[in-house]
Amino acid sequence: MNTAFAKKIQLTGLALAVLGASLLSGCRVEREPNYEWLPWLNHMMFSSAAETNTVNTIFKNKMTNQVPPAGTIPRGFTPLHYTADDAGRVAAGEQLVNPEKPTPETLARGKVVFTTFCTPCHGTLGAGDGPVSKRGMPGFPIGAAENNAGKWPDGYLFHIVTYGRGVMPSYASQIKQEDRWKAILYLRTLQQSAKPATTP
Numbered sequence: 560m561n562t563a564f565a566k567k568i569q570l571t572g573l574a575l576a577v578l579g580a581s582l583l584s585g586c587r588v589e590r591e592p593n594y595e596w597l598p599w600l601n602h603m604m605f606s607s608a609a610e611t612n613t614v615n616t617i618f619k620n621k622m623t624n625q626v627p628p629a630g631t632i633p634r635g636f637t638p639l640h641y642t643a644d645d646a647g648r649v650a651a652g653e654q655l656v657n658p659e660k661p662t663p664e665t666l667a668r669g670k671v672v673f674t675t676f677c678t679p680c681h682g683t684l685g686a687g688d689g690p691v692s693k694r695g696m697p698g699f700p701i702g703a704a705e706n707n708a709g710k711w712p713d714g715y716l717f718h719i720v721t722y723g724r725g726v727m728p729s730y731a732s733q734i735k736q737e738d739r740w741k742a743i744l745y746l747r748t749l750q751q752s753a754k755p756a757t758t759p
């Protein structure tokens with residue numbers, strides 16, 4: 560047989576095989592699964608997903624929801640180990656450094672957080688004249704400039720926002736850590752602008 564002819568046959572065969580395979584691979588009945596080639600490996604095709612909060616035989620304690628290993632923390636979350644008292648506030652003031660730097664973006668976010676969560680009591684400018692304090696919330700008046708916050712480090716203020724103080728509640732569950740720090744940056748700008756008017 561001449562070689563050119565053999566080559567032609569080989570090529571035609573190859574082309575037919577490719578065509579056949581592509582046609583076959585398109586063979587499927589709508590709304591039905593494709594043909595299972597390896598039925599003994601079915602567990603790989605149809606893995607049984609465990610429902611949350613169910614009993615499960617895979618784990619030793621037969622629970623689907625596993626307890627996270629000791630020391631696990633959610634991503635982006637810094638655990639705090641301070642007590643909710645004066646000692647805790649002082650320690651936080653000494654040890655915690657504001658991870659956020661004042662930039663137009665962080666200050667803009669800080670303003671949103673402060674306006675949303677702090678102004679009801681502390682007022683738009685932190686002057687202690689929010690609608691809640693005006694109605695006689697105990698603990699007021701404390702303004703932005705004449706109060707103690709200007710003397711305290713950021714970590715100390717972070718502790719107040721995180722754990723609350725006196726009648727001020729904790730905002731740990733409403734404001735994420737990053738935003739608490741940004742609100743403090745914004746508070747600093749309020750103190751700066753309030754200073755000339757109130758300090759002798």
Ligand code: HEC
Nearest residue numbers: 676677680697698701706707708716720724725726727730
């Ligand atoms: C429900 C009202 C209320 C809200 C909302 C509130 N605070 Fe306060 N805040 C208080 C009261 C009351 C005090 C005084 C607490 C005390 O008696 O120790 C206080 C005290 C403070 C102090 C200490 C001031 C000083 O000189 O002693 C800081 C700082 C502070 N708040 C920051 C914030 C920030 C930041 C927010 C927003 C995340 C916020 N607060 C939201 C009521 C509130």
